[in-house]
Amino acid sequence: MWVTTKIPTICRSALLDLADNRIPAVRLEGFATPTQTHNFLSALLTRACRTSSIEQVTRLGISQYEQGLCASKDNYFALAQRFSAEFADIFAASFSPLQRLIDQLGAAGFDADIMSEPGFGRYFAGNGKLRNGFSPIHVDFAPQDSGGWAVAEAGAQLAWNFYLRIPKQGGELLLWDKLWSPPDDQYQVVDSYYYQEDVVRGTPMVRVPVRPGEVIFINSRNFHAVAQAEDRLAYGSFISVFERRRLRLWS
Ligand SMILES: O=C(O)CCC(=O)C(=O)O
Numbered sequence: 204m205w206v207t208t209k210i211p212t213i214c215r216s217a218l219l220d221l222a223d224n225r226i227p228a229v230r231l232e233g234f235a236t237p238t239q240t241h242n243f244l245s246a247l248l249t250r251a252c253r254t255s256s257i258e259q260v261t262r263l264g265i266s267q268y269e270q271g272l273c274a275s276k277d278n279y280f281a282l283a284q285r286f287s288a289e290f291a292d293i294f295a296a297s298f299s300p301l302q303r304l305i306d307q308l309g310a311a312g313f314d315a316d317i318m319s320e321p322g323f324g325r326y327f328a329g330n331g332k333l334r335n336g337f338s339p340i341h342v343d344f345a346p347q348d349s350g351g352w353a354v355a356e357a358g359a360q361l362a363w364n365f366y367l368r369i370p371k372q373g374g375e376l377l378l379w380d381k382l383w384s385p386p387d388d389q390y391q392v393v394d395s396y397y398y399q400e401d402v403v404r405g406t407p408m409v410r411v412p413v414r415p416g417e418v419i420f421i422n423s424r425n426f427h428a429v430a431q432a433e434d435r436l437a438y439g440s441f442i443s444v445f446e447r448r449r450l451r452l453w454s
Pocket of ligand 1: 338364375413423429
């Protein structure tokens with residue numbers, strides 16, 4: 204349960220509080236300058252391949268859910284190599300938010316890197332997410348659905364998002380103070396990863412306005428959603444937390 208709804212600035216104890224679900228989010232203001240944000244946004248939109256997940260979300264990149272769980276592990280890791288090379292070109296044309304984030308986590312006292320899978324190699328990390336409409340309530344928590352993958356062994360799972368383009372109205376991040384547990388799946392919408400509103404009925408919620416150039420970290424096991432928005436663009440990945448010390452990034 205959250206002990207406060209205040210959102211602190213990044214530091215080691217704030218990220219551990221987030222992993223323990225004592226706070227709703229952690230903020231990293233000024234992650235990138237307006238010029239860096241613009242250059243990365245342009246490189247991403249012009250060069251990255253799109254793979255849709257649901258009608259409201261167009262993904263620039265791949266996800267372990269769509270290309271792995273819904274297809275196969277071989278498929279995901281073959282694509283992970285291809286897309287990591289493609290994103291290296293995008294970073295070369297602008298800058299690497301992924302490396303910058305890893306450096307920031309290192310500076311906060313963690314051992315941070317990209318996630319690896321024994322026998323398969325590195326995961327892909329860092330997707331663009333272009334949102335149009337209301338992005339429905341969901342959780343992202345590998346132990347829920349990824350048995351047989353190393354990410355399912357994490358003690359906690361966070362997500363970070365670097366905001367690139369946010370409409371003047373709407374597009375807030377909605378966070379509920381409720382960590383997913385198995386009985387919640389009675390509310391899951393058939394054949395999809397999102398949930399009916401009943402799953403969070405009566406649960407405290409915070410509505411977090413987000414700004415271009417900043418990063419927000421959330422505990423992605425908490426139910427969350429994104430308010431109605433047109434052309435909202437963010438870039439980020441998950442962070443699996445191992446032994447409260449090793450942070451591993453993947454998408
Ligand atoms: O873009 C955001 O603010 C949150 C995105 C989201 O739903 C997620 O990371 O799963």
